[in-house]
Amino acid sequence: MTRTAALLGASLLALASPAFAQSPSASAAPISVPPLEYTHRELANGLDVYAMPDAAAGTVTVTLWYDVGGKDDPQGRSGFAHLFEHILSRKTVNLPYGQISTLVENAGGSRNASTGQDFTNYYETVPPQYLETMLWTHAERMARPVVDDAVFQAERSIVQEELRQRVLAPPYGRFSRFVIGDNSFDESIYRRSVIGSLEELNAAVIDDARAFHEAYYRPATATMIVSGNFDPAQLDRWVDQYFAGIRNPNRPVPVFERPVETPRTAPRMVEAYAPNVPLPAVGVLYPGVAANHPDSAALDVLQAIMSRGESSRLYQALVYGKQLASNAGFNANSMEEDGSIGVTATVARGKAMSDLEAALDIELARVRDEPVTAAELAEAKTELVASDLRQRETASGRAFMLGQAIVSENNPRAPDERLAAIQAVTAADVQRVARTWLNDQTRVAVRYQDESARPAGVPDDSWRNPAPVPTYLTVPAAILPANELLPEGRRMAPPAPGAVRAMATPRVVERTLPNGLRVIVAKSTDLPIMNAQLVMAGGAAADAGQSGLASMTANLATQGAGGRSAPEIARTLEALGADIGGGAGADATTLFLSAPVASADQAGAVLADVVQRPAFDAAELERSRTRTVTGLTVALRDPGSLASQVLNRLAFGGAAYGAPAAGTPASVGTLTRDQVVGFHDRWWRPDNAALIITGGMEPEQAFAFAERTLGGWERPSGAVPTLPNRAGDRPAPRIVVVDLPGAGQAAVAAAVRGPRRSDPAFYPLAVVNSVIGGGQNGHLFQEVRAKRGLSYGANSSLGARVDGGLLSAATQTKNESAAEVVGLVLAEFDRLKTEAVTDQAVTDREAFITGGFSRAIETTGGLGGVLSDAVTYGLPLTEVETYVGKINATTPEAVMAAAQAVGSDQAWVVVVGQSAMFIDALRAAHPDVVVIPSASLDLNSPTLGL
Template identity: 50%
Template sequence: MKRVLMLSAAMATILGGAPALAQTVDAAMTAPPQTPTAPALDYQHRTLANGLQVYTLQDRSSPTVSVQVWYNVGAKDDPNGRSGFAHLFEHILSRMTRNIPRGYINTLVEDVGGSRNASTGPDFTNYFEVVPSHFLETMLWTHAERMDRLVVDQSIFEAERSIVQEELRQRVLAVPYGRLQRFVMIENSWVALPYHRPSIGSIEELNAATVDDVLAFHDAYYRPDNASLIVAGDFDQAQLDAWIDEHFGPITAPDRPIPRFEATEPERTGPRSVTAYAPNVPLPAIVWSYPAPRVDHPDTAALQVMDAILTQGDNSRFYQALVRGGVASSAGAYNYQLEDGGFYGPQVIVSSESDIEAAEAALQAEIDRLRTGGVTAAELAEARTEILAQALRSRQTAMGRGFALGQSIADTGDPDWADRNLAAVAAVTADDVLRVARTWLRDDRRVSIRYLDESRRPEGVTDPVAPALGRYGLDLPANQRPLVTHASDEERIAPPAPIAQRTPTPPQFSERTLSNGLRVIVARAGDQPWFSSVLMVRGGDAAEGGPGAVNEYMAEMLTRGAGDMSATAIAARIEQLGGSISAGGGADRQTLSVSAPAVNAEQAAALMATVARNPTFAGSELEQYRSEAIDGYRVSMRQPGNIAAEVSTRLLFGGATYGEGSATEAQQRAVTAEQLARFHSTWWRPDNATLLIGGSMEPEAAFALAQEMFGDWRAPAAALPAMAPLTGDNPGPRVVVVDMGAAAGQAAVQISLRSVPRDDPDYYAMALANAVLGGGSNGRLFQEVRARRGLSYGSYSSLSQASEAGRLTLTAQTRNEAAAETTGVMLDQLDSLIDTPADQGAIDRRTNFLNGSFGRQIETTAGLTTALAGFSALGLPLDEVSNYPRAVDAVTAQDVARISAARIDPSQAVIVIVGNADQFWEAVQPNWPNAVRVPYEALDFDRSDLGL
């Protein structure tokens, strides 16, 4: 007999008008999804006399605020012969002003617990922070300084150019498909518009840039009448207006026009085929580029819906036909919707079990099917819900709402366009999708790109590029703005002082244990209309009893068939709800996570219960996943950073559980369905699990939901088996150089040490030591490796949270010839924790950094439930959510110095360098005479010692 549960009035309200009686699990699985609604961008707007557009979105639920400035200048405005210049300038703008010392903006933001970044797109450049709201005026002042009083000198220019070139190497040259995405695809999709040039630029054109170019660019585009200031979060409107008038009002706009490069992309008159080659391409790739309209075109919403039907999730047409069809290891699309006209670009990574011709034929069949048969009502509804749910998810935070507004303005010049576009998405019909598919996905206007490994290039063949129609950019007039110099200490104006601080309200949580032993934790995160749940089960690699892939595969296979639902049915259901479901395995646990709009909470929870309790482990699904996973592993293990991480893990922990890295191809091929079923029946039981529910749901309603979905889950009588040791003996220090040869576009450096477990009383001091060493852009690693020496795009350190032994890890990627130097600098910074301990002022600033990062993590529903799941898995009390900031606050500089000296021994470090060893081996040997050099192909990842 099916049980029926009476809902409280609060529960009925939370579930979006659900009936008075709750659904049973079976009924909830078939209940129709509700359509989510993203909150409108409720803003105020005014224009200053100098032309600055000011938008404010007030949200006083949390004492944080986001300050964003969006400039109407992007990569399309790069000067002639200077591709990548807008992006280079983005880096330069944050370095030094009349009153801000070099690099101090990062310090100013991180030291108060905030975060900052910037980005350059084809049509815009934006600069943004999130800070405690009592520092709002300080952030406004920094933006006004950068707009009006920028200082540029030769040393800043050369340092930032070097950093941008390292970014290009790391994001483009060092990854298997970087050149395809950043160069080949872009350069062959336009012939007249300046989008033809890669936003990140080229090494050669960056080298050709000068300081005079920088000054001319700032003068031409960084002016108040070319910018939008967006403030979102906690503020008093009258006070904010006064601050904006004070700091931005005096900035004058030049009386000359803003330079604009004018071009019109001609209509393609025929198809074109391109074959390009590059090193380090593990599997062939395909991209088809179709011209697409301007972002504000009436067809945009229908194209977004079409893209969701083709590519969004495991129920999408491309995934079902191409990936599950066996011709692709992955399939998606680039939907470039730009101000002056974009492109739609399906991309396929060819499966190792297929070939490029079969993949092209399958892709063509799907495009033909769309253009001839249209889409179903179910596909249409699912796609619309997915897009609306994504908007809802992104607008959970004030920063997310500010970004949606800024993107709307940058794309179209209209702040209301984003909301109107969501309304247009909700109104898209099947006929609309068919019409835009026939209009824009035309074979006679397609550029068909094949991307192959360099080893397959015929002798004498070069990569083709779309023929250029004229030049791509202006020759900017010389700078007319008076040069600005950095003020002396006596002349410098200090940042505005912060106002009184508001105390944040900690999250509320409740706990209950069901009669079957299932621990249930409910975390209420304000009134966010989003549901998030995590089911955490003890087990993981340690339950597997040795190296293998059962843990990884069992977690993944949960969502690939359960009850009477196939993998496709599960994917369709969660996507119809506008949510996501995923599972993963760790060293000592497995987790199943689900999230969805709150109006579909009960349906999402029912799906989670079905997947958790009744997986089928069908043989056909196992083979399907095995094929995808092995191809993914092959691609992953062609990236220097991933290889360094895998080698370091094995060298640091040997044959113990913590020493297991990603499952190897041999380990994956050995997994059977019987092993998965046995693992699940042994470890997935209510008395070995914790369920976390987060969102705006009242606790009693959430406990009732847990009881309905999991209350009759029975615990076996048998006791749980013992788990394997997690740590084992420390194998000791090693220095290993992995030689990838010429395929390595960059070298990766990783330095690792064992550290304290999470429940160790010294953990908080070690967390602060790690923050001093490599936390964010004010860590010593970032400052020395990137800011002062320009050796890397970024260098950081991390401290893992583990139950038996933590791990302190230092990372960087650099050009191959600088690998030895970078390694030495990183080790020097590790030594400095002991030789040059941080003073109390530095510790106080790093305390703000840690607590600010933690506060932002738990700001969203998913972030809060994930944090609580981690605490639960580590055996920490739930009030760690409130205790963590207090514990960090209590650490002194003396504590950090003492713990660093006692528990960090650089002589025991495991050092791994992966790259083109011919370019740095001679520099490694004198410094590390015990270093071992090994070809990548000779490493045996099935052995804990790698065969070394």
């Protein structure tokens, strides 16, 4: 049957009511949230189809959600739903291995998939003319997948590398995925990690995969959502053509009888230890609620009060006030059948774990024992509604919101109903759920420390939950014959693209205020949200030997200005549903402001103070210094992050671009207030800046906002400062290994110099970069991941800078494979110098680049970013209109010519990992490799401390 959804429009518009209580520092403006609009029908085979047409969208998103996830992993096969997500993305009867990604990228689209405890989804966003092609690929995967040994072995290896990259390599990966996950639930079906374990992945066989598909993947377990620019009647015809004939297997879906959980009646403590943990972390875990539980909305509000934004209780008490933690979060995680509550924090440098735990307990007790204030309640509601509004900006965002509601709550109306429920939450409700669910008799306290702190005799698995793990289903063996890839001449061809549907190009207009400030406006949405970016030339390249100065200046500016303290700024903006932030790239400092249009003037008044009247209070400098040093300390223990920083220093040496933009613990430790004030006075001036406004404001409305906000910003009398060549001379190519004890994976990075962003040579080199390592069809992804399973991903990027950036490649692999991967990366740097690229290959890569650009400018923030880049790199604002044509003008001859600038003999190479596991093999190929112990590395030095 077909029905039109009840839209709750009147109730949602009522969110602009006095339900938002008044903050002492700001009056919360009305926020109007358009409801989700969709139609629904169900095919005879049980497939649910939701259509969300949007004639203004430049793309269409197809998502297919299957009612199978980590909770359905068979006994002894944790991580299997996630493994099968990979398998089902690769090969069908009519599509060779990897061809789905090829179709999507050649169409200028993007695709991916994900697995949760309750679901597995597959999704593509493409230009509208490729909708039929995408529907056909989903039908192929549902009805005609090929699960053969080659696919199975390749994807299992890739998933294991993904586990190493996401869990074993980052300093706190084991903490969040294993320690927290295993202890958040006891006898629950959600006990196991979705990503599984290396041991159980190794134990899987191909027959398991075939049985899993037969058991769970069918039309009756699937929900399709199509959102964007399409004709609904044509969609119905295509869905009938490709999906109506797919039959469900004759056997029912396996049903797992849920275990009856034993309620926790006493608290317990978990002590966990792992390698490469720079600072201890603590956690407190409680049972939570399912997504459709009556307490879910009140827990959302409680979560916002506790840890959303800088005015939240945990931030103010633990991070800002007592400075015991570098970060703190409160997460109420709700799924279809159960939930959990996790409160976590990382100990700040020089602070005691016990002091942090005591302070955290005080905050948990306070929210149980005392009602939250009216201002806190109103602020939390405004933040939640504003966040929801931002997610609804794009067709794909709305599709995912709808899909998550269906799989988590079996209710497509849930997103709209949730907003109404949040508005009804009272202070008494918040205290009630805090008392109910933050029950100390059910809590699990967690301590996470470096391996070096482990007492003698404590086993490796000391963190494991003592409660018995449920015995899961064993899926019945497959009985259907296995599919095979058809011979080339017998395969069905994908549907040809349809007619191109019109896409509006944003209209960009500009004025200059009397004080010299450029104001650039482009309306990008009809939603009542706005985004302002203030771009000021200079950036980290202007640090003048004091790394991190520009970044610290931007961060400190929001921490007190115009007579408001840092907490007052946070309370004011968060009560308005607004966000502010800033940072420094190599060539520019940027401040951003995002707010509902109705609150723009009030939020703009804060922006005006931050820009013109920052306090740069000495106490705030010390707070920011502590947080920054802690963050940098953690980043320097992550293999990928560290490799990127070392590579940048190798490529630019002692030039301005070579210094770490965020600084190092040592350089940030010596910054002074006078240096910060001096940087602000030199570089923060209206005639050195541009204000870019995108979103739902009409141009005249935006220009008036700019005049009211920054029209009074005074221009200094002196000339705007300039910078000499920031890239400097090219240092000699080198290969450097950073020995990082305990690294769960090795990071491999390599780079060569690229042209200025304003140089016409940038465009053909962008196509070269795409061939080398753009997306899943880039050579690097194919050689490192698809063919050999050595990494979860391998890609390259072409960085844009005023005086020349880098074409760089990056990947991560198990330590034992690092030398092999270095060889593969360098081979790709040489390949295009002699190997011709066909016309079709160039066209396909151009489509990949321009498709990504078109998706970017569909969003308010993305369009603002493109215009910000134009300002920073001295490009005309017409770049929004001409970029696609410049990329598409690249010929195969231009690709080969541009590729001559890329070569292994010109490359800097960095490997970060446990060097003993790969150094002999690497040195055999590269005798001049240099090894630096991570403890001796000095990023402040052009020589890295050698």
